[in-house]
Amino acid sequence: MITEIELEGFKSFGSPAETIRLGRLNFLIGANASGKSNLIAAMEFLKNAVTQNVEYAVNELGGNNEVRNKVLRQRKEPKPVRIKIRIDTKLKFSLHDENELQAESFDYEVILDLRSESRPIICSEKLIVPMEQDKKKIRFELMRTESTVEFTDLFSAKKEKRKIPIEKPEHTRLTLSGGGFLAVPCFFLLDQIGHWRFFNISPNIARQSYRETPNIDLGKQGENLSSILHKIEEDKSKKHFNEIINGLKGxxxxxxxxxxxxxxxxxxxxxxxxxxxxxxxxxPSSISDGTIRLLALLVIATWMADRSSFIAIEEPENGIHPLLSKHVVELLRTASQKPKAQFLITTHNPDFLDFLEPEEVLLCDKVDGSTRIKRASDVVEIEQFRKHFTLGELWVQGTLGGIP
Structure with missing residues (x-):
């Protein structure tokens, strides 16, 4: 599970960075242009950078100038883009005949130079994984500069450091992208990030017909929904099929x-x-947009939640009646309790907040031109306020911040 994110110099996120803490279920609410979507964009950018390369990730967002913070890039010495995540999850593995190694947290950081006149440059890349073996503390480290990669050789008896040069063709490719050969922690983190999923459902796209292919996935806007529904329908266990049918009946x-x-x-x-x-x-041409969205949302909360380590959904309330807010929250809360699932949902809908706990709500604001995100549970005297008002009422009143 991703527990912390730090963003600096990325789109609307300025400097210095503040730590954004995540739980299993996270509803992010704020005004238009406050930067809600930029948090999701940063996560998708990191996934593309790790699973493809940095240049691909930059181009997907429209180029260097669209990635860098507009305020910071006007300075004489613009700050680089920095993205850091912490993932807390248990990993146990053995090498050769050695006793088991155990890890519980992964700190990964990338710093990029995205000056407009040049190709993206990887300034540094860092992965730190504290581990334990036979009650002995071991620290796996991967440190990359522009020219070399230094890492802990877990295959060596003394867990020594090794250093290798970076070839020119690899200058925009993160070490983690091909780091499986370096160490199990690299392979594990690469797999985790590779299973992040991002959705902004379009009913017009989701209602179309699609061919079934091996390893089919639900597309960002709902592509392949029909093929996945067929796959679910044909599954002998009927587990996801029954979850979807019962969910829609309700x-x-x-x-x-x-x-x-x-x-x-x-x-x-x-x-x-x-x-x-x-x-x-x-x-499908006669099915309402709201029903199409709910059908896609149920596929995400059931079938996709079993196949993903992190799921981001933008504005699921679009086209759905406000009185269904409680059902949507309960659906996603249940899905977030699956062993590997984690959800980040952006919204403008204060009705969602009435059915959420303060630790499930992130408040997004612009402060001095930069995006700032805090948990509702960090608001002073939040529990006292809740004795008299719902979270939705507090947000609309401006008590929590993040208002239009």
Missing amino acids: IVPGFQNYQTKLLDVERKWAFQVVEEKIRGAIP
């Missing part, structure tokens, strides 16, 4: 079932909805 009036069918000419899968008192199945 929030969509008259909903009975969904069905998938193969389109003969295109060889793509389409889905339909069956409702009470309506003869025949309803095609």
Whole structure:
């Protein structure tokens, strides 16, 4: 689970960085242009940088100038972009005939020079993993500069440091991207980041028909929804199928079932909805945007939550009736309790807050032009305020900050 994030010089995040603490379930609320989406953008940027390369990640966001903080880049000596995360999770492994090594936290930091006149430069990359073996403390370290990588050789008897040069073709490729050969902790962290998922569902895209392919995934805007619904429908355990059906029955009036069918000419899968008192199945073109969003949200909270280490969802309330806010919160809270799942949700909807605990709410504000994020549980006297008002009321009143 990601427990801490530090962002400096990235988009609306200025300097110095402040630590953003995350739990299993995190609803991020704030005004327009306060920087909510930039937190998710930073996480997606880091995933792209690690699983592809830094240049790819920068280009996905529109180039160096779109990544760097606009205020900081105007200074004579602009600060680099810094992203740091802490992941707390247990890792146990053995090397050769040695006794088991145990790790419980991973601190990973990347510092990039993204001056507009040059290609991205990796200034430094750092991974620190405290471990224990036979009650003896061991510290795995990976330290990269612009020209070398130094790391702890876990295969050596004394866990010595090794240093290797960086070849020019690798200058925009993070060491972690190919670090599995260096050490198990690198491979483990690479796998964790590789299973981060990001969603901003578009009903028009989600309702389309798609071909089924091996290792299919739900796309960012809902691509492949029909193929995944077919895969879930055909699964003999019916675990996710029943979760989706029961979930929709509880929030969509008259909903009975969904069905998938193969389109003969295109060889793509389409889905339909069956409702009470309506003869025949309803095609996706006639299904409401709200129902499409809820269907995609249930797939994310069931099927995807079992396949992801971190899930970010932007504004799930769009197209969904406000009276369903409690159901959406309960759905995502249940999903966040799965062994590996963690959720970060951006929202403008104060109704969500009425069903959340203060430690599940992040408040996003602009302070002196820079994004600042704090937990509602850190607000002074929050519990006293809650004796008289709901969290949603406190937010609308401006007591919590993060207001329009």
